[in-house]
Amino acid sequence: MPYLGGIVFLIWVAALIDVIIADEFRVRHLPKVAWVLIVILIPLAGSLVWFLVGRPEGGAPVPPRTTGFPEYERPEYKAAIAAREEEEFRRRVRERAEAQRRRAEDDGE
Template sequence: MLYFDGFVGLVTLGLWIFCLVDVIVTDEASCRNLPKLPWLLLVLLIPLVGSIVWLIAGRPQRAPGAPTGRYERQAPGFPEYDRPGRFAATSSQDDEEFLRRCRERAEAQRRKAAEKRDED
């Protein structure tokens, strides 16, 4: 029985240290439900309960697949070329058609702006 008590104590100590370090390195704006200082005091003064409550209610939620590093840039939901609705030419003729339509639209906008300028 003594071994079991020692094991539970070590697990509790490890959980407490993990949560204490996690509260310290978590950004102030990322803490949920309370500011950072009350979370730190809760985990320090009531180690087991405070640690469990921090893990459940205070720790920032991370999106699945989001970068975990502190200084890593958050990636958009879709990579640039996999965005829904993005035009991707399947053949060179489609690409030429798209570019032609863009040029025509740009010319129409230029003519409209020139006409408006002449009216003023």
């Protein structure tokens, strides 16, 4: 039983940190400030209620990676870039293979 206070403290700290870093618009049922007060004033019960009722559902949303230029986000642009890079890669492979072939012929003579 001596560890009960430590466990309650850890749950309280975890809930307080979770409330503070949660996005305001994702917090459920009450405003974020109200949740902070509930967790601070009623440590164990407030923390448990936060985890069960107030915490945002799911993980943190991952924002899509964008360049900031919508014209570069179009699928046609990405396909064209991929095809160009693929062609460039194939050209370099052909050049490297040809250079190796010439070196092998020069060494063999």
